[in-house]
Amino acid sequence: MTDELRGLLRESTRVHRPDRARMLARVERGTARPDAARRPRDHERTALSWPKIVLATLAAAGTLTASALMVVAAVNEPDPPRNPSAVAPAAGRAVPPPAVGSRTQDGPLWADGSVDPHSNAFWAQSNVTLKTDEPLTALVVELRIALTEGVKDTGSWRTRPAADFDLAVRREGGFLVYRWTLAPGRTVPSGEHVFAGQYDHASGGRDAKDDTYRIDATAGAGESAAAVWGAFA
Incomplete structure (x- = not known):
């Protein structure tokens, strides 16, 4: 990964601002049940509203956290070895000794x-x-x-x-x-x-x-x- 790409990713993370209102609306639409047989009573509506708020908050925080983690992982991921054959041998593998002989x-x-x-x-x-x-x-x-x-x-x-x-x-x-x-x-x-x-x-x-x-x-x-x-x- 080039230094230029790493800089762009860091800048994107700094200026990112999630649209909480839009996220909450999407959660509301996703949890709505138009085919329900009856409308919930007031106390049920109040009881159901808390999970929606919690879900919306978690969704917003989760989206931001996931984005930040993806950017950090992309920035910090090391480049793969350019020469696979240069990787050190596995532990315990015997290394052949240098040749020994005569020069007559x-x-x-x-x-x-x-x-x-x-x-x-x-x-x-x-x-x-x-x-x-x-x-x-x-x-x-x-x-x-x-x-x-x-x-x-x-x-x-x-x-x-x-x-x-x-x-x-x-x-x-x-x-x-x-x-x-x-x-x-x-x-x-x-x-x-x-x-x-x-x-x-x-x-x-x-x-x-x-x-x-x-x-x-x-x-x-x-x-x-x-x-x-x-x-x-």
Whole structure:
């Protein structure tokens, strides 16, 4: 409803004056009974006149009230939604969670996570394999091993020189975390490189479904940043 129409309705309500005399006459005509068998006596006429007066008064007041209510309802009625599909879902309806997945390739980077085939019933090694088409001037490789029963760090290794990286191993939020950070002034050449974490675990096969890795790197003179991440088969 436009502002102009709302203004007209409010003005009509303000200047409206009901014709009480005409309303009373209509009530009189409506309650008259020309086909009656007899005319009412004086006391009956007096008794009947009061309902007529009451009806006329109520009719006048009712007409005015109804008109005012109709105008108020028309003025205050909200416009319907312009986009029905944008209405919020009903309470209790499940909202689908955002998609979760892996990104194993980004720019010059490609990566993969796997459990080393030489792992056994008491010990395991998780490998993060990195391939790059360009030399890297900054690199952080993070391996997160879920703290299932008996998981305990037993070492780590990488195919690049140990002096090129700062290594941190700690427990964090339910994970055993290995983090290799390329030292300032060092570079990683293009090619394939492996970073591995080694750990004991409870006897029997260990499920690596909750283990993850992430790699953040910069190629060239800080001109190209890339990130890849994923899980273990």
